[in-house]
Amino acid sequence: MPDTPPSLDSVQLRAYFALMEVAGLLRHAVEQQLREVGDLSYVQFQLLARLGLDSSTGSERMTDLADGVVYSRSGLTYQAGLLEKADLVTRTPSPDDERAVTVTITDAGRALLAKVLPGHTEVISRQLFQPLSRTDAKALADLLSPVRDHMRAAPPRSAAPRRRRR
Template sequence: MTDRRPSLDAVQLGVYFALMEVAGLLRHAVEQQLREAGDLSYVQFQLLARLGLDSPTGSERMTDLADGVVYSRSGLTYQAGLLEKAGLVTRTPSADDERGVTVTITDAGRALLAEVLPGHVEVVSRQLFQPLTRADTEALADLLSPVRDHMRSSPPRSAAPRRRR
């Protein structure tokens, strides 16, 4: 009888552990910088960055934000509430979905994002890109992009149907 369970060979296992370690170390360094520079969590920074840098209007639906940052609806609601209490975002009912909520970055949110972003970029540059050549960076992008796209092809957690209680 043959064992048909999926397995990883030694190289795949090594890549997996290296990737997890790199991600963990980078996230730790980034979170430390964000706490020191702006008293922000990583998720809060992601929300402000998506609204302030990626969104042409500075607004996004809560569900789209949750999908983008790969965070639960309830967790994102809590984080957005903290940002709203600090005056960094506003939340309003969505114009096109009566059950939806739109989050908008405020001027104070943009100012804090501008304050923490240079240090964030410096940490990412130093920790992730300093040991790599430009060719290494391009190769890494070529390797990670299809993996990310493959993982994103499944519905994100926030798009999954809610369980009835």
């Protein structure tokens, strides 16, 4: 007989459902702002932000982007294709690995990122941080960081074997 999975107590369930509701409400508000101001999906914004804000070169390998934004490889390929058609990124073969593709943000991508970022940060500030004190915000970061690190300790999604369709 298989082991019975551990159950969640009422405190854990309350925390879980509160986190899921907050994440859903925040994502909805952010997506609305990104669509209105930049005609971007949340994933497209994540890609542009990782390339334009987090990468010193403005470039990243597709698999690293997929792992970073926690998105499927095929879904990311589709989103990067849409961004490339809009001249917001370019895709080229990776100089380090002939099987890999490198995505680079363009000047137009940087300009669009600069256009949507002020409203994006305003939504986050209003929705997430307005009801919290500075101490609360630090506590939230301190609570979520080890959870994120624990979840990220597993092998990246790009290292997982692909399932074959039958």
